[in-house]
Amino acid sequence: MAQFQTTPVSQLADSYDAVIVGSGGTGLAAAIQAHELGMNVAVLEKEEQLGGNTNRASSGMNAAETNVQLKHGIIDNINDFYRETYKDGGKLNDKDMLGYFVVHSPLAIDWLADHGIKLEDVTITGGMSKKRTHRPASMAPIGGFLVKSLLDVAAQEKIPVFNKVKVEKLVKNDQGAVAGVVASVDGQTKQINAKAVLLATGGFGASKEYIKRYRPDLADYKTTNQPGATGDGLKLAEEVGAQLTQMNFVQVHPTVQQDNPHVYLIGEAVRGEGAILVNFQGKRFVNELNTRKIVSETITALPEHSAYLIFDQGVRDHAKAIEFYDKVGLVVHGDTIEDLAKKLKMDPAVLKNTVETWNQAVKAGDDKEFGRTTGMDRDLSKPGYFAIHIAPAIHYTMGGIHINTKTQVLDGNGDVIPGLYAAGEVSGGLHGNNRVGGNSIAETIIFGRQAGQQVTVYAREH
The missing domain is CATH 3.90.700.10 (Succinate dehydrogenase/fumarate reductase flavoprotein, catalytic domain)
Structure with a gap:
């Protein structure tokens, strides 16, 4: 496949059904899912390179009760996957999110395969009792493989993906719903209206500011994260009243x-x-x-x-x-x-x-x-x-924006902020105090797909 071509910023429209902030696994999965449901979407990435931290993932994508496991003679159980992840997370995982996650894990493997993205080998990671970490048959690192493959799908479906476009703030309408973003493009600011906005901006592992605020003991540690993982989505969400949760849980x-x-x-x-x-x-x-x-x-x-x-x-x-x-x-x-x-x-x-x-x-x-x-x-x-x-x-920030299983963002009272969604590492709650290897890539696809479906439901009603 040829190198993926980002869409020129001159083609950035004034409005979309949904704006997706971030081009990692979550943002790309959400964009593809929403687009296939008839939504007009745009993906905005602040960095030059697409893919965010997903590019750096190496082990694989966890899922239980998959056909791939059965082909390898592995008989697994979704309840075991739930129980082990809950125990490994110090029993601090959001149970509703974890339940949604494990049940939808085999479907996510199938959804990727339906798009020609096949994960046909399995290995194991820490804290798991069975081989449920799916990866390409070539055993190539999952992250780069996934980003390239999802970008190929985006290219085929003509989904616009813009780089070097930084979202500076979220826009609310008169009813208090999030209805767009203000972004800096080539040194200019531009308002882009949208029926819904998805924050898929990744974690804050490369943010000295957030690490110092929540985990001063880790202030001098190096990070495995790409330089863009600075918690931008958290700032955007906080400014419109979103609640952050479990921010001290840094892996x-x-x-x-x-x-x-x-x-x-x-x-x-x-x-x-x-x-x-x-x-x-x-x-x-x-x-x-x-x-x-x-x-x-x-x-x-x-x-x-x-x-x-x-x-x-x-x-x-x-x-x-x-x-x-x-x-x-x-x-x-x-x-x-x-x-x-x-x-x-x-x-x-x-x-x-x-x-x-x-x-x-x-x-x-x-x-x-x-x-x-x-x-x-x-x-x-x-x-x-x-x-x-x-x-x-x-390596990974388990805490983040408080969301529900529909990826809707919640405020400090636990009420939904209309029009605003978040998924992937920018959200908190799924992993408890310790993320299991292979669960973050699974989260990007499972909750990326869910976000794509839920912004569609919302946009159709508005």
């Missing part, structure tokens, strides 16, 4: 390579396919697939506040993202475990013993040391051997 991702100016998230699929974590002495210290919160806190508690991911060629064969990590110089190579240990300045006997003990645990299906039960499909016995230095970084 720190345990495995981030941050020795270079550019920070790289090392996807959970690397551990899901069998990698282990060791400290600077070459010893394991945690169940690598516990929740992100626990794994991150355990790494931060180490004297060096960092650790090494250790894996072999077998894991590498099953986690294609490693090829990219290697290409950008993040991977240390060793022909043997002892060779790798020397390069990491570890005692070769200690690292060798750690790997041998782990391999026995995989063989026995019993990790006596740390009780790991998943990501044990293969041991670490296929030469060569590899390591990536990692440390925790701000």
Whole structure:
């Protein structure tokens, strides 16, 4: 496919049925869904690059009871998906949103497939008991694959997507309903009227201001987020009286390579396919697939506040993202475990013993040391051997705009602000105090589709 062409700003109309702010997975899914229901929509993106944080997602998209799982011999249960996500979120998840999410997860996989976007492989992430993280058969990182594929659909359907257009404020009509936006375009401001506005602007992981306000303890942490994740949607919503919820719930991702100016998230699929974590002495210290919160806190508690991911060629064969990590110089190579240990300045006997003990645990299906039960499909016995230095970084903001299951934005009294919708990472409540890997991409499609349907219902009535 040719490179996606954004629509020239000269073609930005004065009014639409719905304006969608943000071009990540949520915004694109919503735009496609609303357009297919007969709505005249426009997607506005402030950055030059389209796709937002979705581009950086690497593991996959969680869903239960899918046909894809059955093809892989996996018998899953939506209730288990609900229960595990609720437990992993500290039982602080909005139950209505979580219920909607798990029930609509297999439908979202089917909806993508109906648009030629096929996720035919499955892996596992932390906090889950079954392989329910769907990804392309090529095992390519989900984010870039999804953004490119959704943009291809948008291009086919001639949905206008504008970049470098920043929404500065929301416009309310005389009845108090949101009825458009004011945006800066080429240094000029322009009012764009709309029957409904969807905020799909992503989280605030790259906003020093919001992090300092709600989580001053994380003020010095680096972030995996793209530079545009500055909480713009939160500001827009707050200005029209929206309530923010659970803003102190900020997820720190345990495995981030941050020795270079550019920070790289090392996807959970690397551990899901069998990698282990060791400290600077070459010893394991945690169940690598516990929740992100626990794994991150355990790494931060180490004297060096960092650790090494250790894996072999077998894991590498099953986690294609490693090829990219290697290409950008993040991977240390060793022909043997002892060779790798020397390069990491570890005692070769200690690292060798750690790997041998782990391999026995995989063989026995019993990790006596740390009780790991998943990501044990293969041991670490296929030469060569590899390591990536990692440390925790701000990754995801669970809190955000308070919405209901219809993606309608709520004010401080719990009343709906007419005409205003929000979905994806800009909204809060679905994940509780810890987001499970693979659930954010699922959220973008599930609630992106829902937002597309609900703005259509509203626009048809107004």
